[in-house]
Amino acid sequence: MSDKIEEWDRVIEARKPERPKALDYINYIFEDFIEMHGDRYFGDDKAVIGGIASIENIPVTVIGEQKGKTTKENMERNFGMPNPEGYRKALRLMKQAEKFNRPIITFIDTPGAYPGLGAEERGQGEAIAKNLLEMSSLEVPIICVVIGEGSSGGALAIGVGDKILMLENSIYSVLSPEGFASILYKDSSLYKKAAKEMKITAKDLKKLGIIDEIIKEDNILENTKKAILKDLKELLKLNKNELVENRYNKYRRIGKGEEDDIK
Amino acid sequence: MVIDKIKKVTVIDTKANTKASDMMVGKWIKCDNCKEILYKEDVRNNYSVCPNCGKHFRLSSRRRIAQIIDDGTFEETDSNLHTTDPIKFEGYTQKIKLLEEKTKIKEAVKTGFGKINGINVAIAVMDANFLMGSMGEVVGEKITRLIERAIEKHLPLIIFCASGGARMQEGMVSLMQMAKTSAALSKLNKAGLLYISVLTDPTTGGVTASFASLGDIILAEPKALIGFAGPRVIEQTINQKLPEGFQRAEFLLEHGFVDRIVERKDMKEELYRILKLHNY
Ligand SMILES: [Zn+2]
Numbered sequence: 001m002s003d004k005i006e007e008w009d010r011v012i013e014a015r016k017p018e019r020p021k022a023l024d025y026i027n028y029i030f031e032d033f034i035e036m037h038g039d040r041y042f043g044d045d046k047a048v049i050g051g052i053a054s055i056e057n058i059p060v061t062v063i064g065e066q067k068g069k070t071t072k073e074n075m076e077r078n079f080g081m082p083n084p085e086g087y088r089k090a091l092r093l094m095k096q097a098e099k100f101n102r103p104i105i106t107f108i109d110t111p112g113a114y115p116g117l118g119a120e121e122r123g124q125g126e127a128i129a130k131n132l133l134e135m136s137s138l139e140v141p142i143i144c145v146v147i148g149e150g151s152s153g154g155a156l157a158i159g160v161g162d163k164i165l166m167l168e169n170s171i172y173s174v175l176s177p178e179g180f181a182s183i184l185y186k187d188s189s190l191y192k193k194a195a196k197e198m199k200i201t202a203k204d205l206k207k208l209g210i211i212d213e214i215i216k217e218d219n220i221l222e223n224t225k226k227a228i229l230k231d232l233k234e235l236l237k238l239n240k241n242e243l244v245e246n247r248y249n250k251y252r253r254i255g256k257g258e259e260d261d262i263k
Numbered sequence: 264m265v266i267d268k269i270k271k272v273t274v275i276d277t278k279a280n281t282k283a284s285d286m287m288v289g290k291w292i293k294c295d296n297c298k299e300i301l302y303k304e305d306v307r308n309n310y311s312v313c314p315n316c317g318k319h320f321r322l323s324s325r326r327r328i329a330q331i332i333d334d335g336t337f338e339e340t341d342s343n344l345h346t347t348d349p350i351k352f353e354g355y356t357q358k359i360k361l362l363e364e365k366t367k368i369k370e371a372v373k374t375g376f377g378k379i380n381g382i383n384v385a386i387a388v389m390d391a392n393f394l395m396g397s398m399g400e401v402v403g404e405k406i407t408r409l410i411e412r413a414i415e416k417h418l419p420l421i422i423f424c425a426s427g428g429a430r431m432q433e434g435m436v437s438l439m440q441m442a443k444t445s446a447a448l449s450k451l452n453k454a455g456l457l458y459i460s461v462l463t464d465p466t467t468g469g470v471t472a473s474f475a476s477l478g479d480i481i482l483a484e485p486k487a488l489i490g491f492a493g494p495r496v497i498e499q500t501i502n503q504k505l506p507e508g509f510q511r512a513e514f515l516l517e518h519g520f521v522d523r524i525v526e527r528k529d530m531k532e533e534l535y536r537i538l539k540l541h542n543y
Contacts, residue, residue, distance in 0.1 A: 113492075116497065124472070130476070132446070133446070137450075153491070172435060199435065205435060254400075255436040
C-alpha cells in the first residue's frame with residue numbers, strides 16, 4: 001500500500017480478521033515450534049502463545065499475542081486481550097530463554113490488556129510492569145514485531161526489545177483511536193481524526209524514533225522472516241553487556257523533554 | 264479516568280452558624296465521603312485528612328513534600344523541564360501553559376533530594392492536579408534522571424504515585440516512558456538500592472503498569488484507588504456494576520499487591536523505620 005492511504009484505513013487493515021495472526025508467522029518463519037503452556041501460578045492464557053522453535057538452526061523462544069480469525073476462535077483467544085497469567089507465561093518463557101541463551105522473538109497483536117475483574121484481582125498492572133523491568137535487562141537478543149494492532153501497555157508488555165519492527169499496515173498506539181476521540185475530543189465519532197493525529201502508523205513511529213524498521217507487506221510472511229533473520233544475525237554479534245546497554249540507551253533516548261530557556 | 268475530588272462549596276448562610284465570620288468563600292470544604300462541611304484550616308492541620316471520617320483528600324506535591332521531608336532540606340531537580348509536544352497535538356502546549364498558571368506547578372511530578380528524619384533520600388512526588396498526574400515525557404524523564412542520580416549517590420528512592428496513566432496527548436512517546444522508567448529501576452535493583460513505592464489516590468493505567476508496581480516495598484494510603492484499567496472501562500467490559508471497594512487499597516492488600524496500608528499521619532515515621540532497617 002502506498003503513502004496515500006489514510007491512517008484510519010490502516011487501523012481497519014491492522015484489525016482485519018483475515019490478516020495473518022501470530023501463529024501464522026510462527027509456523028511460517030520457524031521450524032519445529034513446540035508450544036509451552038501456563039504461567040505456573042494460575043493458568044494458561046490462550047491470548048498469549050509461546051514456546052521454543054528454531055530459525056536457520058538457531059534455537060529461539062517465540063511469544064505472541066494471538067487473535068482469532070473467526071468469532072469462535074476469538075472467543076477462545078479472548079480477542080487477543082491477555083490476562084495477567086498471559087504476561088506471566090511470557091515472562092516465564094523469556095527468563096527460560098535467558099537461562100538457555102536463546103534469542104527471543106515476540107509478535108504483538110492486541111487491542112490491549114484485558115480490562116476485567118479477574119485481571120485486576122490478579123494484578124494486571126503488576127504483571128505488565130514486571131515484564132517491562134525484566135525485558136529491559138534480559139541478556140539475550142529480543143526482537144519485537146508489531147503485526148497487527150499494538151495497543152497500550154498490553155502491547156508494550158511483550159514489546160521491550162533491541163529491535164522493534166512494524167508491518168507496514170500495523171498500528172501501535174497508547175490507546176485506541178476510538179478511545180482517544182471520546183476522551184480528548186469528547187466525541188467518539190472523530191476516530192478518523194484521532195487516528196491521524198495520534199501518530200500510530202509505522203511510518204510516523206519510525207520518524208518519532210520509537211520503532212526501528214518497517215516491513216513491506218507485498219510478501220508479508222517472507223519479508224518478516226527476512227527482517228527477523230537479518231536483525232538476529234546482527235544482534236548475535238554483540239556481547240551481553242553491549243546488548244543490555246544498547247537496549248537501555250534505546251529507551252533512554254525516547255522523550256526527554258526540553259530545558260526552559262534561561263532568560 | 265478518575266473524577267472524584269474535593270468539592271469546593273460556597274457557603275452563603277451567615278445567620279445560623281456560630282462561626283459566621285469564617286463563612287467566606289473558599290474557607291470551607293465539603294467532604295465528598297461523609298458530606299460533612301469542614302473548616303479548611305482544620306483539614307490542613309490534619310494532614311488533609313477528613314477529621315470526621317478519615318478520608319484522605321488528594322494532596323499537592325508541594326504539601327506532600329512538606330509532610331514527608333525535613334523542613335528546609337528539599338532540593339528540587341529538573342524543575343525547568345518542559346514537554347516538546349512530541350506529536351504536535353492541537354492545543355496541548357496552550358493547555359500546559361494554562362495549567363501551569365492555574366496550579367502554580369510545572370508538570371505532574373516534582374523530583375529531588377531531601378532528608379527524612381536526617382536520612383538522605385531521592386524522592387519523586389506526583390501531582391494529580393496537573394493533567395490527572397498523567398505521565399508524558401517530562402514525568403518519565405524526571406523520574407528516570409532521579410533514579411540514575413539515586414544510583415550515582417547510593418541513595419534510597421521513594422516515589423509517591425498519583426496518576427491517571429499515560430499522557431494521551433503525547434501519543435506513543437508517553438507509552439515508552441513506562442519502559443524507560445522500568446529499565447532505570449532494573450538498574451537500581453542491580454545496584455542493590457531500596458525503592459519504596461507509595462500508592463496514593465488515584466494510581467492507575469500506565470503508572471500502575473510500570474514504576475508504581477515495582478517497589479521493593481509497596482505502601483498505599485487508605486482507600487486509594489489503584490488499578491490498571493479504570494473502573495468505568497471495566498464496568499463497560501463486563502457489563503455489570505463493580506463490587507464495593509473494588510480497586511481500593513484494601514482490595515489490593517487482600518489480593519497481595521500491596522505490603523502495607525499506612526495512614527498519612529504515620530507515613531513519615533513508617534518510611535523512616537523502613538529506611539533505618541535497610542541501614543540508611
Ligand atoms: Zn469525611
